[in-house]
Amino acid sequence: MSASCPLYAQKRTSIWPEIFAVSATLAIAVAALTHQPILDAPTTDRDTRIVEPVRALPGCLEADRASVAQLAAFLERNGPADAPILERAIHTLNVARRHCLCEWDGRGLEDYQWLSRWLSEHS
Numbered sequence: 618m619s620a621s622c623p624l625y626a627q628k629r630t631s632i633w634p635e636i637f638a639v640s641a642t643l644a645i646a647v648a649a650l651t652h653q654p655i656l657d658a659p660t661t662d663r664d665t666r667i668v669e670p671v672r673a674l675p676g677c678l679e680a681d682r683a684s685v686a687q688l689a690a691f692l693e694r695n696g697p698a699d700a701p702i703l704e705r706a707i708h709t710l711n712v713a714r715r716h717c718l719c720e721w722d723g724r725g726l727e728d729y730q731w732l733s734r735w736l737s738e739h740s
Contacts, residue, residue, distance in 0.1 A: 677717035680729035684710055687736050702739045706732060 688706055695703070713728030 674717065674720075674722050677713075677722055677725050677729075680726055681710075681714065681717070684713070684729050684732050684736075687733060691736050691740060699739075702735075706736055709735065 688710065691699070691706070692703070709728055709732045713725050713732065716722075716725035716728055
């Protein structure tokens with residue numbers, strides 16, 4: 618057959634959906650047959666998990682309360698130009714909290730001090 622034959626062109630274009638369907642079916646079948654559950658993964662059963670509250674040191678708690686109060690005062694005068702400042706302040710507050718919860722109290726307190734300076738400079 619020549620490439621200029623209209624029948625050849627029709628057969629050529631109509632075969633691609635079939636090839637795709639067969640390939641997709643085979644891929645799904647192979648994935649289903651070779652799937653193996655991960656036995657070491659933690660379960661998501663909520664009844665079997667016990668969550669204990671995390672305790673932060675008093676210094677971190679005091680610094681957090683002071684930073685939140687300072688941030689709340691900053692929010693009272695919030696304007697459109699303050700968006701980048703608020704974004705950075707909230708990010709730093711979250712990082713400081715994580716550092717304190719990971720018991721990196723020195724690093725967490727440094728973050729709180731930096732946040733306090735940052736908000737004071739932009740108030």
